[in-house]
Amino acid sequence: MTVEPWFIVAMALSLAGYGIYLAGLRRHLLEPSRASWLIWAVATGVEAATYLAVNPGEPQGLVFAASAVACIIVTLAMWRRSRWTSPSPTETICMAASFAAIVLWLLLKETFWAHMLVVAAVPLGFWPTWASVWEDRARERSPAWGLWTMGDLATLIVATRSSGSGIGEYAYVMVELLCHASVWLMVGLATLNPLRSFGRREGGLRVLDAYLPANPFAVGETHLGKAVFAAQDFAEGQTIVRFSGRTVPASRLPTGLSGAADRFLQIARDRYMGPSGRIDDLINHSCSPNAGLRFTDTGVFLTALRAIVPGEEIAWDYSTTLADPDWSMICACGSPQCRGVIRAFAALPPEIQDRYRASDLVAPYLREPAKNQAA
Ligand SMILES: [Zn+2]
Structure with missing residues (x-):
């Protein structure tokens, strides 16, 4: 398999997004929705596995696998910092959909429908984050949302250039692209500007210094x-x-x-x-x-x-x-x-x-x- 340049671009943007998001989390500049990340960690894990099963050997599948691992790392990092609150009905439905997908995939071998069920669960996983950003957009003011959106665009290009086609291949990429772009629009397109996310302070270059804590x-x-x-x-x-x-x-x-x-x-x-x-x-x-x-x-x-x-x-x-x-x-x-x-x-x-x-x-x-x- 020759390495497609867009594959490298997609991988780099996606992982840079996770790195910057983790840096913001460590410095308490973000206040992420724990429910969303729990759902994403489960959903992206299932998604990566079912995508590779539905579209074997496709390079974009590897981007999803790397994203799933990064997603789980962010969720674990966040878990130590926040207090548990019982999930809302939306969060419960989404968790149920994710687990139903795992059951469908593992027990019934219905890989295609398991994959589509997770595609439907992704927007549900974004719901708690949309609600949280609607209240205070400073909670998610990270360049990560812009980087993830660009990464999804690159992944879409990878998908169109590789041989296969069909709803099972594009649905997930499109849903991810639209969801990431929606949060990026909500927190402000200028969050991608590196001049806003890097700054000098105390004599050294610091990541995300332009952002104020969401709430001290x-x-x-x-x-x-x-x-x-x-x-x-x-x-x-x-x-x-x-x-x-x-x-x-x-x-x-x-x-x-x-x-x-x-x-x-x-x-x-x-x-x-x-x-x-x-x-x-x-x-x-x-x-x-x-x-x-x-x-x-x-x-x-x-x-x-x-x-x-x-x-x-x-x-x-x-x-x-x-x-x-x-x-x-x-x-x-x-x-x-x-x-x-x-x-x-x-x-x-x-x-x-x-x-x-x-x-x-x-x-x-x-x-x-x-x-x-x-x-
Ligand atoms: Zn006392």
């Missing part, structure tokens, strides 16, 4: 309810998020608030900041926090107390803003240093007060010298 946070559930997790690295001292909300005088503070409902942050002796309705409302307390609130002339900023890695819950010590000696909240933060009850700053052990003071993570109205009122 992930909201999840812990034993205490909603919690905010890092979806990117934060360096020690780096600003994580600005706290915002309307200013409420102490005299107009709603009464009877406690626990999770109490989202009022004291910002001065006589003033509070109300909830913002945004991510800052959901950040929990910890007795051994990785972040703290820094009060500056320009606002209140949550700042990393130490390096924070993706997947870690972001938390700060509520006592660093508490002046009211009568306020308390039972703590179940789970830290080995848990104090059991969250009280006013003055009730903290003096060495802990000093540590927060040294990091400049104490509300300005609490910055008097340490004195232990707990005793």
